[in-house]
Amino acid sequence: QVQLQPSGPGLVKPSQTLSLTCAISGDSVSSNSASWNWIRQSPSRGLEWLGRTYYRSKWYYDYAVFVQSRISINPDTSKNQFSLQLNSVTSDDTGVYYCTREDMSGYTDYWGQGTLVTVSS
């Protein structure tokens, strides 16, 4: 059974960097049959896919265009986890952030519990 445990600050100041980590158990971040995603949810914007990383002989990264200039998702093979960094945050970035596993077929089958991040001074 795959489990995903996010961690990170729940409060970030405007213009600063949002940083979250997702620890994986029951699978490997280096798996050739999974991808590791960040999705967020807010009342105003609904569910939004932010991006993913995956390993297929080398590391790949996909990001949503609307955050592409500000986002970085990185694997940490030594700790079997992956991270999200979102720069220059505004109040629009407030929401619940989920780390998820995407099956090799493309559908998301496991979700972490979600962590609320508030952008406020």
Next chain:
Amino acid sequence: DIVMTQSPDSLAVSLGERATINCKSSQSVLSSSNNKNYLTWYQQKPGQPPKLLIYWASTRESGVPDRFSGSGSGSDFTLTISSLQAEDVAVYYCQQYHITPYTFGQGTTLEIK
């Protein structure tokens, strides 16, 4: 981006009755290479992450009760709950995973009448 539109936004159904939720995509999510529809349905209860119910538009995830079924192809899809139970009260989302960015419908809130 593929826009996913669900209808209705909210739905009230009596216990034991059928509930039907629709999802339309702005372009087809049917792959010509494998003839599969890249469409999932999720159920979300308050304070919880979404839970996978259906993938490939009509394949039920392991452990999901058989009163949940998915149908449709191309751009039009339906989630049906054949006999509504109290524990089915939730928000339901469709999502396409055909092309990134993966996109979600706005959600349908299902309540008991």
